[in-house]
Amino acid sequence: MTTTENPVRNGVDTATLFATIDAVKADPDLAKFQFRATNRWISGTHNESTIHHYHGAKQEMTHREPFRFDADHPPVLVGTDNGPTPVEYLLHALAACLTAGIANVAAARGIALTEVSSTVEGDIDLMGILGLSDRVRNGYQQIKVSFVVRGDDPEKLRSVVEQSRRRSAVFDVLTNGVPVSIDVDAG
Amino acid sequence: MTTTENPVRNGVDTATLFATIDAVKADPDLAKFQFRATNRWISGTHNESTIHHYHGAKQEMTHREPFRFDADHPPVLVGTDNGPTPVEYLLHALAACLTAGIANVAAARGIALTEVSSTVEGDIDLMGILGLSDRVRNGYQQIKVSFVVRGDDPEKLRSVVEQSRRRSAVFDVLTNGVPVSIDVDAG
Numbered sequence: 001m002t003t004t005e006n007p008v009r010n011g012v013d014t015a016t017l018f019a020t021i022d023a024v025k026a027d028p029d030l031a032k033f034q035f036r037a038t039n040r041w042i043s044g045t046h047n048e049s050t051i052h053h054y055h056g057a058k059q060e061m062t063h064r065e066p067f068r069f070d071a072d073h074p075p076v077l078v079g080t081d082n083g084p085t086p087v088e089y090l091l092h093a094l095a096a097c098l099t100a101g102i103a104n105v106a107a108a109r110g111i112a113l114t115e116v117s118s119t120v121e122g123d124i125d126l127m128g129i130l131g132l133s134d135r136v137r138n139g140y141q142q143i144k145v146s147f148v149v150r151g152d153d154p155e156k157l158r159s160v161v162e163q164s165r166r167r168s169a170v171f172d173v174l175t176n177g178v179p180v181s182i183d184v185d186a187g
Numbered sequence: 188m189t190t191t192e193n194p195v196r197n198g199v200d201t202a203t204l205f206a207t208i209d210a211v212k213a214d215p216d217l218a219k220f221q222f223r224a225t226n227r228w229i230s231g232t233h234n235e236s237t238i239h240h241y242h243g244a245k246q247e248m249t250h251r252e253p254f255r256f257d258a259d260h261p262p263v264l265v266g267t268d269n270g271p272t273p274v275e276y277l278l279h280a281l282a283a284c285l286t287a288g289i290a291n292v293a294a295a296r297g298i299a300l301t302e303v304s305s306t307v308e309g310d311i312d313l314m315g316i317l318g319l320s321d322r323v324r325n326g327y328q329q330i331k332v333s334f335v336v337r338g339d340d341p342e343k344l345r346s347v348v349e350q351s352r353r354r355s356a357v358f359d360v361l362t363n364g365v366p367v368s369i370d371v372d373a374g
Contacts, residue, residue, distance in 0.1 A: 031319070032310075035309045039305045046198070051278075078200060103231055116227070127218045145367065147369065154373040154374045157373035167316045181329070182285070183331070
């Protein structure tokens with residue numbers, strides 16, 4: 001582990017970050033994680049997820065509190081707007097993953113950040129999910145992320161964003177897809 | 188539009204649902220939506236998204252309030268656990284989309300629901316995002332959804348879940364991927 005005069009940079013504890021990477025390098029099983037969400041239907045398109053427990057670093061882990069999130073459709077989509085739509089949460093997840101990566105990569109490289117903000121836009125044609133066209137896909141047709149990053153030299157900042165993209169879990173899932181299986185206990 | 192004695196079923200206003208589908212059938216431009224999230228970095232891996240405005244049905248629309256969500260890494264991943272990780276939000280989005288679809292499809296088919304609950308598990312090997320292996324992908328290797336659905340006849344309920352999967356926007360994005368572009372204003 002390397003110690004520096006200022007191990008916390010951009011709010012990232014770089015000493016712990018490097019120590020964590022070293023620990024995983026020595027024991028790759030520490031890197032196997034399982035994340036989980038539970039969801040319960042409330043009424044109509046309104047439902048609520050809880051995110052609390054997960055598995056990682058060879059043990060069961062618990063977030064410091066159960067995080068709960070409502071999802072719903074707005075009235076224009078025949079819901080009651082008790083929360084964002086499910087597809088909007090995808091945009092949030094993408095911005096959050098890339099932004100966390102930017103902070104980590106910048107800290108690891110000793111690059112100062114003063115601002116990271118972004119807007120994510122996803123275009124979707126609901127002819128798909130409404131069952132009105134078999135030629136229109138159900139999901140987003142494209143997603144566009146626009147970052148504003150301030151701090152160090154612009155070229156360094158661009159390189160940090162690019163490295164975050166290259167190592168983003170959410171970017172990978174959204175652009176490459178992932179196998180999803182669905183089991184049903186009906187009765 | 189068909190009216191029935193009980194147009195609200197499982198909390199779904201089926202009369203409005205069918206009227207909406209008819210309106211979109213008559214004017215497909217109503218189906219073109221753009222959803223958005225804005226995000227700002229707070230410190231380290233902690234950042235916050237706001238979901239408020241969107242475009243749909245040929246006009247700018249606004250959720251009834253700005254919905255805000257924190258994302259962070261837990262301490263084991265060198266964060267401060269101010270919210271779920273970005274990848275956990277993907278699991279929530281998937282459960283929420285499938286569950287809303289189950290409620291809508293069941294209502295449209297006149298099938299009663301008394302319970303819909305689910306657990307979503309995503310397996311991920313962090314050797315990828317930590318940059319320790321080029322053979323391990325950054326994102327989830329697989330996602331498993333387990334539903335418990337109660338109400339009408341089990342075979343009907345299974346068919347409802349299957350139809351929801353076939354028309355789920357989030358299931359489509361997660362399994363098939365979507366093009367994502369990233370612009371950077373650095374300075």
